[in-house]
Amino acid sequence: MTIHSVLAIGCHPDDIELGCAGALLKHRASGQRTSMLVMTAGQRSRTFTGDTRLKEQQAAASILGAELFWGGFNDTEIDPGRATIDVIEHVMELVKPDVVYVHAPEDSHQDHRAIAVATVSAARRSSRILFYQTPSTTHFEPTIFIDAEENLERKIAALHPVSSATQAPSRT
Numbered sequence: 407m408t409i410h411s412v413l414a415i416g417c418h419p420d421d422i423e424l425g426c427a428g429a430l431l432k433h434r435a436s437g438q439r440t441s442m443l444v445m446t447a448g449q450r451s452r453t454f455t456g457d458t459r460l461k462e463q464q465a466a467a468s469i470l471g472a473e474l475f476w477g478g479f480n481d482t483e484i485d486p487g488r489a490t491i492d493v494i495e496h497v498m499e500l501v502k503p504d505v506v507y508v509h510a511p512e513d514s515h516q517d518h519r520a521i522a523v524a525t526v527s528a529a530r531r532s533s534r535i536l537f538y539q540t541p542s543t544t545h546f547e548p549t550i551f552i553d554a555e556e557n558l559e560r561k562i563a564a565l566h567p568v569s570s571a572t573q574a575p576s577r578t
């Protein structure tokens with residue numbers, strides 16, 4: 407299977423970076439188009455302060471070399487129905503992914519469960535959906551492993567894009 411384009415879908419800022427940043431960096435290094443769809447701005451997060459997380463997500467996308475799309479939903483209010491499926495289908499139309507990464511369906515966060523279900527519907531004609539694990543995943547039996555070691559530093563940088571940027575001058 408030839409891969410030209412991959413799309414990673416996450417509910418909140420950091421989900422994709424935690425779940426599959428190493429894989430995205432590998433796709434990017436192979437010259438494949440990588441895109442991220444982040445469904446909410448993480449408004450309910452303890453660390454949410456205005457547009458900070460929006461900027462951090464944009465910085466993380468730059469570090470990963472990925473194009474960033476926002477779903478525009480409210481944190482904790484994602485449902486697996488038509489509106490969510492429509493947004494995913496719209497972004498899939500734009501980037502035509504050969505592989506779609508999304509949260510594993512068994513998860514303690516309702517947004518994560520809902521997006522897994524909606525993505526399976528939206529990507530029903532897509533060739534491949536791969537689930538990724540995050541700290542709130544409750545059950546996961548992976549069958550595909552992607553070695554992230556060579557990209558580990560950049561994955562960590564993508565998780566802390568602002569502190570990475572502010573620390574950079576002190577290292578020189």
Ligand SMILES: [Zn+2]
Pocket residue numbers: 417418421515518
């Ligand atoms: Zn999340």
